[in-house]
Amino acid sequence: MSRIGVFVCHCGLNIAKTVRVSELAQFAATLPDVVVAKDYKFMCSTPGQEMIANDIKEHRLDRVIVTACSPLMHEQTFRKVLSASGLNQYLLTIVNIREQVSWVTHDIDEGTAKSKALLNGAVNRARLLAPLTSRVIDVNPDVMVVGGGIAGIQAALELANTGRKVYLVEKNSTIGGHMAQFDKTFPTLDCSACILTPKMDSVMQNKNITLMTSCEVSEVKGYVGNFDITVKQKARYVDHDKCNACLACTEKCPGKGVSEWDEGLVKRKAIYIPFPQAVPQKPIIDRDACTYFIKGKCRLCEKVCEQKAIDFEQQDTFSTMKVGAVIVATGYDLMDTKPLVQYGYGKYPGVYNALEVERLFNSAGPTGGKVTMRDGKEPQAIAILHCIGSRDKNNYEHCSRVCCMYSLKFAHLFKEKTSADVYQFYIDMRAAGKGYEEFYNRIIEEDVKFIRGKGARVAESADEPGRLIVEAEDTITGKFIKLPVDMVVLSPAMKPRADSKDLARLFNLSTDKYGFFMERHPKLAPLSTMSEGIFIAGVCQSPKDIPDTVAQANGAAAEALTIVVKDKMELEATTAMVNPASCCGCQNCVRVCPYGAPFFKEDKGVSEINEALCKGCGLCASVCPSSAIIARHFTNEQVLAEMEGLMEF
């Protein structure tokens, strides 16, 4: 037997105008287990709340029903009243007779009748409510940042500066990411290295940051506040604890590898640091290029290393970090444009992709900053083709957002470094951003030719061997253009890292169809994910430029902080649980849960739910054929009882 109190709010005339509130209270009093039923002008006012609190005490109420506005409005208000009166807050039921009754009808009879039905359902449901307690868990104060590009660096530094311990995990042997490859940054044209390398060094110097290069996440266990993340340290074959970064080894090494940093435009050694400002400044051995690993002898590096740091026997090792939150900032790849055979990338030496061109401009690049092509000549005419693979239903539907701007930057740099004619083939110019439109206007002034039309094909010139012809339709004049040039620059689509889906699986993130990580809410929670405690920043979420990436990184750091600043956190109370006696071991729950909360206990043949991961959606309860799953606060019995109550009148 329950002792239910029903409190009907007039909300001034908001409710009372189309619902006979006192009649409703009288009706409530006739319902089984209702021991007190009252109506009052403003239930949410202080006297209203006090009335409820008094009645809880006086009538020893164990359930409270507030018949008023939407629960989305004042559920929290009244829950606090219950808590303060020593009653579990989940024993409150709100009946929404304002938004869903009084405001949507003019007929007081209809309004009163519907309110009675709703109230009857609520009484039925209230009887079956159970007190719920949120579980409180300890929170690990440390954070892991996955990805050492500008987003990861920024987030790690922000967090470390608040005193948090941060694990910065980077797949490559240096941090810096794509930004380290750039020469200048738009629209200000400041030198990329000049603004990035100090940050990279700060990471190295920061005592709160554990920098883990050549590392990959291999397993993620646990939940918000308590993740156990296993990281694979890939063998570097150089003991970085012993190495003093003299780099004598890299001078003597006879091996030849392909420089990733220079986009394959030049060779590097087999034992190498990717670029002069790399962090850490310590080399690794590229197994595939190393003479010793290929032929079984050489070991020159070992001979010249005074520190005895070379270790050909080194193996991959695994270590597990405990952290409270994670920021994933794994960045992007450029789309491989080879399959787009119409552009001749990989076929004609005069066709470059955007990152290769970045390297050509760079003084530390393959050409020492001179714009010379693969044949060593300086181009006389250059075409920059926008939207290669982007805004393209056959490849990537999205706009990659940065290509217009970096293409303008390229145009400027070409003009600065060569005497070539520069042509932009574009669909639309998109220059939304602070100073971007101004930059666009500036480039127009620099005698760059803009052709509004997507580059359709690049072919070899029949008349002038070695030259290329760009074909396009100029959509302004409607004319079909065949433009002879020496150099073609493709601006390919940005796509998520090739392994983003693996990472999504590890961290239980959802991705869009291309593999970009999905945010929890596109507008109101752009940095959170559906996995509590895991945040995203930078291009792994969607294409964006450096300022946006940095802003996101700061935001993600702040979001992560909101979790790890607390020693303890409350978990959702309205979670699901499994009644093992009814579980038939079908594992439907395990298969459907987007959060990985249910898991199967092979030895017992039943499922269990990790309540720390559960968000209380109830999907598992509805796919459970034997009703073994109890979705707290929305149990089958509670829903059925409410339905029966609603249909009775």
Add this chain to the structure above:
Amino acid sequence: MSFEPKILGIACNWCTYTGADLAGTTRLQYPQNLRVVRVMCSSRINPSFIFKAFQLGADGVLVGGCHPGDCHYNTGNLYARRRLAVTKKILEFSGMEPGRFRVEWISASEGNKFAEVVREFTEEIRNLGPQTKFKIS
């Protein structure tokens, strides 16, 4: 006396229930035949809820969820879509008038759509008359 149908609504907390609130906030008028049960997600809806609703005498059942792709829990409504589609086929094959069960995706900002759907559905149920097939008397 004219026939006043009883319609059971089951609405997800994040979209349709909020959309229904918005219909109220903007003072849209719609018939009072609908009684809404709030659940957290349309995927919470057990198919047996629908059968039960008809047994309890509902003349129509309206399920509301977030638009596919907008589910607060990511994929809940994508499961719900399949499960409720099968529920509908089962109802139909058992002899229940197909018009008595409807699923609508109504977002939190679609107060208008909510009111419109309720008006339309109530009218349709009114035309179908009382549901007697499943009702336990």
Add this chain to the structure above:
Amino acid sequence: MLKKTTVQKLSDLAAGLMEKGALIAPVREEAGHNFREISDPAAVDLDFYNTLLSPKSVFFPHTEDFIRYKTGASIAEAVCVEPDIRPTVLFGVRPCDVKSFEIMDIHFTGTGKVDPYWAKRREAATIFGYAFDPNTPADPADFYSTLGIGAADPEGSDVFMIRKDQDLLLQAVSPKGEKLLSELPSLSDASADDQKYFDGTVAAGRTFKTRFTCVEAEPIAKKFEDLFHNAAFWEKVSEACLSCGACTFVCPTCYCFDICDETLFSQGTRRRVWDSCMFTDFTLEASGHNPRTKVYQRLRQKISHKYSYHIRKYGPISCVGCGRCTRNCPVNIDIFSIVNEAMKA
């Protein structure tokens, strides 16, 4: 008193019986013949081997309401449901099924506590037994002769019927039967020839053999007691058992029930509903403990109850060999074969 009519005039007889009260007789249905209350005399159909469901439901319906109440109200306000008791003729019951009433009587009236629902219905009923044809082989599932039941035993019936070609011979067995027969104008008196045929058939019925094995109550009761802990035996014979309730629901001597409360819109009914010892939740206790979680434990219970505990407690075997459980088992499990196997084990 031996009376007669013809099969063609069966509906006249049925109409006559309907004047005396409710007539419950075999009618042809989708899955086979069943006893139903007759509203159209022409629906009575004696062209059947045996009914699909046993006639026990006439006295012990699948669902029986006891009380009605309002949820939340005091128990004092609950109302007893008076059973609908009318004079009834139960027509066309095979001898083995007639025998089953006698066994069921033990439970519903014979143990000192009288179940008023069963007792009143039984009291109000006149039973017209109906002989199997001893000249036709029995259904391969039947084994009533093993249990000492003849194909044409009139005992236990009020009136006993034997088919003689197109004639139907009706012999009064009890005074109640005699009174009723005398009040039926559609019947004519039978000849001495008919009497001879009737007596001959009864006698032939007593030597008629269905599947047969020698079953004596005492040794078999002992045998199953000894086998109780022989899990290997029970696991083997239950390997195919699905643990559904088909056998128990068609059985004329299974009498287990559950008491259920059914509520709708604050109106409640407390009712008795058949239950089956083959169901997992039959022995599920409130604590969650279940003493019979395994299929073999449940099958052991069902068979031992019929062939051992029942003998020890009440005397007779609680089985009449009607073959329904065997015929209706989805996987062809045969209780007779299990009993045989047990005796050999």
Add this chain to the structure above:
Amino acid sequence: MATSFKQIEENLKTEAGKLLDAGKVSMVLAYGRGYDEKHPLPYVARSLADVDGMVFNEYCTANLARYLVRYPRGTKIGIAAKAADSRAVIQLIQEDKVKRDDLVILGIPVYGMKNAKTDEAIDAKTTCGLYNPVIYDVLLGEEVHGQPVLSPYEVLEKVEAMGQDERFAFWKKELDRCIRCYACRKACPMCYCDPCFIDQNKPKWGEKSPETGGNLMYHLTRFHHLAGRCIDCGECSRACPVDIPLYLFHKKVAKECEEMFGQAAGMSIDEKPALINFRVEDSDKILE
């Protein structure tokens, strides 16, 4: 030309014997002698000596996949599986109730099975109508070819053509007959819940009494639970003592699922059951 029942029986004995002898399995699920020829029993052979008790004839209709879930996970089991039975095995593998590696499937290609109760042929009218197992390790006879391949859904035409009221009357008449013996769910290879939803008191989904309300709730919900999982073996209907044509409803749901989700139950071990899966591009039209 289909292999004779006698030959299949011989092959079954040989292959089962080999498996047990080599210790590859600890039991073989097959058919054994019942109380007469027409009523063979599901049978478990655990040793070479048990193999002799096996039979196979046109009345060996039971779907033995139903028994797989009865044994502890990891038990090595040989199972004789006809066409629909093999689909049940696949479906159970999909649902991780059994592991493919723990099974040796003795496939039986068969034509001419009969319903012992009615002596009617068992074909696409009451089952999926396949003749050859979909998955097997050993095939106990030649594949059946040349027999008419009928759509398992043709039989639905009559009920589909009914109006709503007529169809409701049809099902009411059929389902009202139900005595709630639960032979249907117990014979079903995919009904492995214990307890079944209908046995529960908290929540009480439907009444236990065999009346319209509870019967409807039990059967409709069961149809839903089997949606996308029913492999159309027809066992529920053959098991039913009161002959409710449950197969018709299951077929209809299976047909709709196939149309809506593009997959049939129990055809590939790599699929996921359709109702615990989704595709982003599923159309809203399926709700109309």
